[in-house]
Amino acid sequence: MIEIVKTLVVDDHPLFARATKALLEQIERVEVVGIANDAKQCLEQVEMYQPELIFLDYQLPDQTGIEVAAAIKSRYPHTLIVIFTGVELDSIINKLIEIKVSGVLSKESNERVIINMVNCILEGQTMLPISYFHRMQFLERYEQESFMLIEEEIQMLSMLVKGATHEQIAEQIYMSKRSVDNYLRKIYDKLGVKTRTEAMGKFIKSKYYA
Numbered sequence: 358m359i360e361i362v363k364t365l366v367v368d369d370h371p372l373f374a375r376a377t378k379a380l381l382e383q384i385e386r387v388e389v390v391g392i393a394n395d396a397k398q399c400l401e402q403v404e405m406y407q408p409e410l411i412f413l414d415y416q417l418p419d420q421t422g423i424e425v426a427a428a429i430k431s432r433y434p435h436t437l438i439v440i441f442t443g444v445e446l447d448s449i450i451n452k453l454i455e456i457k458v459s460g461v462l463s464k465e466s467n468e469r470v471i472i473n474m475v476n477c478i479l480e481g482q483t484m485l486p487i488s489y490f491h492r493m494q495f496l497e498r499y500e501q502e503s504f505m506l507i508e509e510e511i512q513m514l515s516m517l518v519k520g521a522t523h524e525q526i527a528e529q530i531y532m533s534k535r536s537v538d539n540y541l542r543k544i545y546d547k548l549g550v551k552t553r554t555e556a557m558g559k560f561i562k563s564k565y566y567a
Contacts, residue, residue: 396420415442
């Protein structure tokens with residue numbers, strides 16, 4: 358008897374979600390039990406159906422795929438999650454590996470690639486673009502040479518990412534605004550950036566962002 362794999366599709370574009378559902382249901386073992394349009398619906402349906410496999414859009418209206426995947430994995434660590442994304446892999450791959458998603462697919466992937474990915478995952482394997490696979494050694498070396506952040510620096514950058522002003526940071530950590538300004542300049546130097554936006558971008562891509 359074939360074991361059915363309950364599958365959830367999460368995408369805020371209804372046409373894309375329905376197309377993904379129809380494609381996945383061509384796979385003999387797969388049964389799509391639901392479609393969710395945002396993170397809230399996704400988490401609700403995960404609780405309701407407890408799917409074994411989730412196709413998760415990286416860019417949802419209320420949360421990122423990283424946040425949703427982390428929430429699911431914390432409660433159901435054996436759930437297989439495939440991230441659908443239109444963004445450059447280099448910026449998110451390390452965080453997704455840390456969360457232990459099962460695969461990452463470009464939204465431009467054709468039907469054969471998507472079906473192959475599912476079959477690989479159900480056999481305990483995954484797929485990577487060859488061009489990315491060839492760069493993995495380089496990326497690992499880059500991570501080893503990367504910056505180190507202490508607790509106070511991580512706290513400040515986390516607050517920046519959440520939209521806090523320098524005044525709000527100063528109030529929260531009991532420091533003068535001038536001290537915060539000086540501290541952040543030193544952090545920017547450590548990161549090798551010049552602006553707040555660049556610092557937040559580099560921090561989000563780092564192992565320190567959670």
